[in-house]
Amino acid sequence: MNRALKEHTKELVKQNETGKGISEMAQRGKGNAKIKVKDLNLFYGEKQALFGVSLDINEKEVTALIGPSGCGKSTFLRTLNRMNDLIDSVKITGDIIINDENIYTSSDVIKLRTKVGMVFQKPNLFPMSIYDNVAYGPRGQGIKNKKELDKIVEESLRGAAIWDEVKDRLKTSALGLSGGQQQRVCIARAIAMKPDVILMDEPTSALDPISTLKVEELITQMKEDFTIVIVTHNMQQAARISDKTAFFLNGEVVEYDETDNIFSTPKDQRTEDYVTGRFG
Amino acid sequence: MSIPTENKQTENIGKANKRKYFLESVSSKLFMICALLSVITLVLIIGFVFYKGSHPFVVGGYSFIDFLFGTDWVPSEDKFGIFPMIIASIYATIGALIIGVPIGLFTAIFLAEIASTRVAKIISPAIQLLAGIPSVLYGVFGLAIIVPFLQNTFGLAKGQSLIAVILVLAIMMLPTIVTVAETAIRAVPQSYREGSLALGVSHIGTIFRVIVPAAKSGIMTAVVLGLGRAIGETMAVILVAGNSLIVPTSLTDSIRPLTTNIALEMGYAAGTHQEMLFATGIVLFSFILILNFVLAKISAKGGN
Amino acid sequence: MRDFKDNLLRGLLWLSAFLSVAVLLMIVGFIFYKGMGLISFEFIFGDYSPEGGGGIWPMIVTTVYTIVISLIIATPIGILAAVYLHEYAKQGRLVRIIRFATESLTGIPSIIYGLFGAVFFVTTLKLGMSIIAASLTLTIIVLPVIIRTTEESLKTVPASYREGSLALGNTKLQTLYKVILPSAMPGILSGIILSIGRIVGESAAIFLTAGTVAAMPESIFSSARTLTVHSYLVTQEAGDIELAAAVGIVLIVIILAINFSATYISKKLNKATNK
Secondary structure (H helix, E strand, O other): OOHHHHHHHHHHHHHHHOOOOHHHHHHHOOOOEEEEEEEEEEEEOOEEEEEEEEEEEEOOOEEEEEOOOOOOHHHHHHHOOOHHHHOOOEEEEEEEEEOOEEOOOOOOHHHHHHHEEEEOOOOOOOOOEHHHHHHHHHHHOOOOOHHHHHHHHHHHHHHOOOHHHHHHHOOOEHHHOOHHHHHHHHHHHHHOOOOOEEEEEOOOOOOOHHHHHHHHHHHHHHOOOOEEEEEOOOHHHHHHHOOEEEEEEOOEEEEEEEHHHHHHOOOOHHHHHHHOOOOO | OOOOOOHHHHHHHHHHHHHHHHHHHHHHHHHHHHHHHHHHHHHHHHHHHHHHHHHHHHOOOOOHHHHHHOOOEEHHHOEEOOHHHHHHHHHHHHHHHHHHHHHHHHHHHHHHHHOOHHHHHHHHHHHHHHOOOOHHHHHHHHHHHHHHHHHHHHOOOOOOOHHHHHHHHHHHHHHHHHHHHHHHHHOOOHHHHHHHHHOOOOHHHHHHHHHHHHOHHHHHHHHHHHHHHHHHOOHHHHHHHEOOOOOOOOOOOOEOOHHHHHHHHHOOOOHHHHHHHHHHHHHHHHHHHHHHHHHHHHHHHHHO | OHHHHHHHHHHHHHHHHHHHHHHHHHHHHHHHHHHHHHOOHHHHHOOOOOOOOOOOHHHHHHHHHHHHHHHHHHHHHHHHHHHHHHHHOOOOHHHHHHHHHHHHHHHOOHHHHHHHHHHHHHHHOOOOOOHHHHHHHHHHHHHHHHHHHHHHHHHOOOHHHHHHHHHOOOOHHHHHHHHHHHHHHHHHHHHHHHHHHHHHHOOHHHHHHHOOOOOOOOOOOOOOOOHHHHHHHHHHHHOOHHHHHHHHHHHHHHHHHHHHHHHHHHHHHHHHHHO
16 A cells, blocks of 8 residues: 555564564654654545545654645645644545544543644744743643743753753743744744654755754754644755655645655656656 | 655545545525614614504504694694604705815815825825714814804804804714715726826816716715715704704704604603604615715716 | 926925914913813812812812723723634634624724714613713724724734644644734724723713713713713813813823833833844
8 A cells, every 4th residue: 555554674683583572662663753754635625635645754854745745745734733724614525544543533632732742844932931942841840830931941952952942031032032042942942741742844945054954954953852743845954854755736635755766766757757857 | 755645544534535525515505594683673673663663653543744844843732733743954065074174185186196195195194083072072073163153153043053054064074075975086097187187187177077976986985975974964053953853944943853853862752753763764865875875876977 | 387386296295294283283282281280189080160260180089980880891801802703713704703703892983982872872771971981882893993992902913823823732722812913902902092082072872871970970880971071071061271282281291101101111112022
């Protein structure tokens, strides 16, 4: 049915052959399908934006979604934490299973969003202090203990590699930071929820090259702990940081494979045209 | 870097979320009720006024035509004709528009286009403040200054008159018209001005041929708001109208517009008399609806 | 010829502006000139006496009562209604109906509100001519003002704040009181202040619902007069222009204070959120 699953089974078989049990494999995490999407269709009113998208996203890997503007990659990303719920006219069919739970039949969207964090295209910190921004999510979950919050804020800011830059000004407005710093605080804010999955919607598109590099470095570090799905316009970025890449075109997944394969030996002509810059 | 996931915390979230969803649905319902309250009050107001006001005609056997076109209002003799008041209200409103709109509009143009920034920065906020002054004070001013002035200048027996009402209402609508129209004129893109000036049209020509037409919808809003203030005004009008129950034939006649009729008699009216005051309210209400409708039509036509 | 027309129009523009400013200055000047003589500590804080020479403290207290009571009711309802319209409702028929109702309420002249209040609150609900009946009537008058200004300021809150908060697993309600309402606060406050202006300036609706008793109100169920009604009555009944003007000074000072505090508060809040 799809390559990822085959790959996955193959690996499992291989692992079994080499004597490692499936349970051990699951504990280690890496390589397991964390998110399973089956035959996902999405409509904005009458207009269909996603057509039968099926793909499995592996745990503790970076999966990049690439494709030309309007191809549905951001829309797809937003189905993973149900941000599309905010739009009245959106209708969805198909299944998305995260942690063995179908997120569209389960009604606990709050729990989903605490487990699936998101970083947006433009840094969208609230008009509060840096500390309050990072503590915002945990506070929303009812954590009030000052010590605990302090710990979470520090860990998260360290996790987003920005602790040293902001530790002396935690109580000042977050909006005074540079764009790159703001985006890393946004990542810290997402980390503070201790999610399993972090979705990133073109997180570097509003940043200068140096800030972009810092964020990319951060992302590669973060996959130790998180499953990351990133939408990007920048193909070099996808090639640099992702393990797997899905190429979207007109609301369909044209090709989904190891990133190296997508960029060196794409199977589909359209993928090749896109990654070699012939269109898009 | 490692952030362990705490399973205990996850469980607590699950429990806490139930409460959150409950609060979520309760609050959204509460918000909806609040929003519906404005619909409910509107229905209540219209319902009450129309129910009360239509009662004499539906049940009491009074003729609505006689009510509208009758010239005698003598509650003690069971005579309820509001024709003089309708005419008085129409004249007073139109008169106030004729004086207030051009002056207000021209002042707005002056402030937005001609006056230096420094002058405009002093005058505009001052005029804005005047829009907030209680209308009763305009009436007090009218009674103390305009009425004696008219009396002396034209040798009238009584200065309280149609023209006094017109002047007070015109003055009262000025701040509203100036403020709203100025905002509309300032919102016209600079490129319009430059385009017209670059074609060799004079500054004044540009103002009247390009800028004012471009700001038309905002200017219409200004007029509608000013009109709303004038037509609904009651207490200030009582002070300068004179309250005579005649169909006005000249500017110096003393008048009683619809609003003042309600305010003056509501205090002691009962039974059919009170219901007739509600009927007066219905007429006033319809009057405002029609005027708004007509103005909307005019501005729509101008738009084509 | 064109020069002549231009000059004529230019002249008219200057003349109109001069007339507007002159007449408005005259009104304020007149009120201060006529009323200043009466202004004293005793006048403002003294009890009213029907024989004349007394103060206007009861009217000030009544005015404050009407402001406080109507705002206590109208502010939460108005804000929550605006929140519903802007944040919760699906844009459809129901919202259109609510918007239409709110706009229509804005256009109704206050004397009609007075009529309604006199029958509904005073008679039907048996509140009698009282401060509470007037305040409830005023609540309906200012409700659309608060709804509209709140909605306008909700529009200025960036959508990214909402997304950011929801994506962190916060509910709409949490998002609302933690991020959205604080960001919209300056606009909401200016709406409330506008409403105070409207309440202070209102006369006809209060006249028909609170009555005219010129004494210190014993409770909110007593009949009483506000400053504007007092100003009207002393002119209408006694022709006492000086007294009316003196009350006018107090009113104008209140309006000025309201406006300045509005500007001050919104500046301060803007600074606090964007520093």
